[in-house]
Amino acid sequence: MGALGYAKVEVAAKKLRELSPRVDVEPLPLALNVDNAEDLVRNVDVVVDGLDSMTPRYAINRACQKLNVPYVFGAAIMMMGSVSTIIPGKTPCLECFQGNLDDETLPKCSVVGVHPSILGIVASVEASETVRIILGKEPLLKGRMLHCDIGRMDFEKIDIQKAENCPVCGSEPRGSPMTLQRKQVVELCGRGGKRVFLVSPRKPLELDMEKLRLSLEHEGYEIKVKGDLGVTFSNPKNGLGSVLRSGIVIVEGLQSEEEAQGFSTRILGNT
Numbered sequence: 622m623g624a625l626g627y628a629k630v631e632v633a634a635k636k637l638r639e640l641s642p643r644v645d646v647e648p649l650p651l652a653l654n655v656d657n658a659e660d661l662v663r664n665v666d667v668v669v670d671g672l673d674s675m676t677p678r679y680a681i682n683r684a685c686q687k688l689n690v691p692y693v694f695g696a697a698i699m700m701m702g703s704v705s706t707i708i709p710g711k712t713p714c715l716e717c718f719q720g721n722l723d724d725e726t727l728p729k730c731s732v733v734g735v736h737p738s739i740l741g742i743v744a745s746v747e748a749s750e751t752v753r754i755i756l757g758k759e760p761l762l763k764g765r766m767l768h769c770d771i772g773r774m775d776f777e778k779i780d781i782q783k784a785e786n787c788p789v790c791g792s793e794p795r796g797s798p799m800t801l802q803r804k805q806v807v808e809l810c811g812r813g814g815k816r817v818f819l820v821s822p823r824k825p826l827e828l829d830m831e832k833l834r835l836s837l838e839h840e841g842y843e844i845k846v847k848g849d850l851g852v853t854f855s856n857p858k859n860g861l862g863s864v865l866r867s868g869i870v871i872v873e874g875l876q877s878e879e880e881a882q883g884f885s886t887r888i889l890g891n892t
């Protein structure tokens with residue numbers, strides 16, 4: 622959900638179209654996972670990371686390695702951020718230098734927060750690397766990682782090495798790549814002290830948005846925003862909820878993953 626209740630992907634598409642009217646923008650209201658990563662990456666020139674957890678990044682990394690697509694990795698938490706440009710066959714892959722991280726044990730921005738400035742820095746550096754790739758210039762963070770800490774105002778470039786025993790890209794892989802769990806419910810960054818959960822359907826749906834709105838109103842929810850790719854409604858007990866056309870449900874103010882799953886099943890039950 623964007624600030625006005627529109628799906629984030631819809632707001633992003635609108636902004637990009639306003640910035641560059643001659644660019645075709647195709648928003649996909651999907652949650653990236655190990656099952657759809659290859660389909661999403663196929664035939665693209667470059668992938669730019671705006672993800673917020675490691676599991677979908679590993680899925681992207683593997684798809685990019687397999688399909689030979691450059692991947693501009695970027696991540697941020699608290700006041701720290703890092704960026705590296707991964708060129709399959711030429712540089713280390715993500716799992717050479719940041720493999721085997723379990724999202725469950727990493728600090729979450731819903732708990733520790735992230736400073737808006739570091740997001741701006743990481744995003745701008747990623748954009749500049751992406752433009753270099755598109756123009757056929759050498760990316761400057763190829764085989765290197767830029768690490769920034771605005772809590773100390775440290776900016777450091779670190780050379781990173783390919784791990785020859787990397788299970789994804791190594792010449793002598795050791796073991797098989799870490800299994801990527803496809804979680805149906807994930808917790809997003811909290812809003813105003815409320816927990817926010819995202820529930821994905823097993824397979825993307827193609828919901829009839831008008832039917833969905835009628836069913837939500839019938840259930841007593843007040844529709845706040847009617848977008849092309851999603852609808853946002855208020856739930857008197859908790860706060861806002863959204864349903865995207867692909868069947869993704871985002872809900873505020875519930876206490877557990879189970880509760881969020883139950884809520885999603887109820888909402889989608891009638892459509």
Ligand SMILES: [Zn+2]
Pocket residue numbers: 713714715716717718784787788789790791
């Ligand atoms: Zn690797």
